[in-house]
Amino acid sequence: MAFIVAAGTAAAAAPMGMNKNGVQSVPGGTSNVKLTGWTIRNGYADTVISANHELISSGAATATVRCRLEVSGNLTATEQRSFDVMLNDSPIQTFASTAGSVNIPAKAVTLARGDRVWVRMTGSSFGSFATTVAAGVNSYLYFDLN
Numbered sequence: 001m002a003f004i005v006a007a008g009t010a011a012a013a014a015p016m017g018m019n020k021n022g023v024q025s026v027p028g029g030t031s032n033v034k035l036t037g038w039t040i041r042n043g044y045a046d047t048v049i050s051a052n053h054e055l056i057s058s059g060a061a062t063a064t065v066r067c068r069l070e071v072s073g074n075l076t077a078t079e080q081r082s083f084d085v086m087l088n089d090s091p092i093q094t095f096a097s098t099a100g101s102v103n104i105p106a107k108a109v110t111l112a113r114g115d116r117v118w119v120r121m122t123g124s125s126f127g128s129f130a131t132t133v134a135a136g137v138n139s140y141l142y143f144d145l146n
Contacts, residue, residue: 011113013061017041017142018049020069020135028129031122032084035069035133041142054118055141057111063143065092067104067119070134075124081131082122085141088115101138108146117143 021039036053048056057063067085075081080096083104093107111117119141123131133139 011059013057013059013063013111013113013145014046015044015063015142015144016047016055016057016117017044017140018047018055019137020133020139022135024133026121026123026131026133027127028124028131029127032120033122034118034120037135038141041140042137044142050116052116052118054116055143057113057115057117059111059113061111062108062146063111064106064108064146065117065141065143066106067093067141069102069104069119069121069139070100070136071102071121071131072100072134073123073131074126074129076126076129079124079126081124084120086116086118086120087111109143111143117141 018038019041022037026033040047080098082096084091085093095104
């Protein structure tokens with residue numbers, strides 16, 4: 001019986017980052033809305049952004065994920081907006097805030113090739129209070145290798 005042995009090298013992981021590219025309105029009364037419309041962040045040339053608005057890991061690595069968003073819109077006196085940084089379909093970091101500049105705490109993660117990193121949010125529960133997520137370099141999601 002013949003055996004075939006194939007050898008190769010695993011794809012190397014690369015740091016990846018994206019900036020919000022275009023303003024997005026998140027309607028009041030909606031939850032877990034994926035933030036869409038991203039462009040490659042300066043300094044992260046090897047970034048892969050899927051058609052589903054997600055960073056796609058190019059290889060296995062430990063990494064630190066960081067996210068900041070500039071948002072605006074009304075909230076009731078007792079509300080906060082909620083933000084989830086997602087790894088595949090599971091939240092890895094959840095953060096609630098009333099601020100206009102939202103700095104979600106950094107999170108160390110273990111990535112495999114093909115893992116998806118993305119962000120979703122829940123705005124006001126009041127139907128007429130939409131949240132606007134601003135575009136630009138101050139609204140970003142990225143990961144650096146540890």
